[in-house]
Amino acid sequence: MSSEDQKIKLSSRILKALSFFLLFISIIIVIFSTATNQIDYNLLMLGFGFLFLSAILGSIAGEGIIKIKYETLTELRCTNKDCKFLQYNKFNFGDYVFKILKKCDLCKKGDIFIQNIFHIKETEAKKLMEQATTGASI
Numbered sequence: 001m002s003s004e005d006q007k008i009k010l011s012s013r014i015l016k017a018l019s020f021f022l023l024f025i026s027i028i029i030v031i032f033s034t035a036t037n038q039i040d041y042n043l044l045m046l047g048f049g050f051l052f053l054s055a056i057l058g059s060i061a062g063e064g065i066i067k068i069k070y071e072t073l074t075e076l077r078c079t080n081k082d083c084k085f086l087q088y089n090k091f092n093f094g095d096y097v098f099k100i101l102k103k104c105d106l107c108k109k110g111d112i113f114i115q116n117i118f119h120i121k122e123t124e125a126k127k128l129m130e131q132a133t134t135g136a137s138i
């Protein structure tokens with residue numbers, strides 16, 4: 001797990017905790033404002049204000065305005081077993097596993113085909129796409 005994931009998890013946890021805390025405070029304020037014979041409307045409004053804030057924070061933490069983005073990649077290899085060709089591309093519509101794309105520029109013998117299609121975090125996808133063993137783009 002990368003440190004970025006942990007940060008996202010932590011900040012979402014903090015938001016959730018904050019949301020619960022505000023909910024708790026707002027309930028206390030609402031109870032307190034209606035406990036006396038004369039209802040304190042200012043305090044009551046404050047209580048509902050906190051409640052509203054708590055709901056917003058809760059939904060941000062739960063639904064993920066903080067969200068990990070994913071990318072679908074295709075892993076390209078050469079049919080020639082001795083060839084070191086390896087490249088990761090963004091998934092294109094119509095891609096499938098074992099689809100042959102073109103002749104290999106690296107060994108001039110094999111064909112480049114899609115070995116794998118997978119889902120990965122956007123940050124890791126960028127790293128993979130940079131570490132191709134050939135500069136040739138497809």
Ligand SMILES: [Zn+2]
Nearest residue numbers: 078083104107
């Ligand atoms: Zn090759």
